[in-house]
Amino acid sequence: MFKGSCCCGAIRFTLMTPPTMMGTCHCTRCRKVGASTFVFVKREGFTLDAGADCVATYAPELPYKYNRCFCRKCGTALGEINSSSESFPVAAHCFDDELPVKNLFHEFVSEKPGWYNICDDAKQFSDHPHK
DSSP, X not given: OEEEEOSSSSSEEEESSOOSEEEEEOSHHHHHTXXXXXXXXXXXXXXXXXXXXXXXXXXXXXXXOOOEEEETTTOOEEESTTOOSSEEEEEGGGBSSOOSOOEEEEEOGGGOXXXXXXXXXXXXXXXXXOO
């Protein structure tokens, strides 16, 4: 079991199964919302324990298509915790417990700023990962 929360603790969640993978996005949007490393979780193992009324959702403009959730009290970027998808990303920095996954990929490396150095051997993609 893995616990997570926003900075102020108003939003708390539990993940009953380990995340399926971790990835880092370097697109300008993920950087600006303050979250770029995500873990992918299964809907069936994720429970929002507290703070549903504190979750705010930002719907992006094209070319971006994924909604991002935030705590309306402290502003913590949460990922897509309101997603109805079977699997969805949650910001890795929101977990209070150590996660049993390592970064598998970097996406949108073409938008990565020059001041940021990728310091792992994870696969790199210029945009979305290719299968």
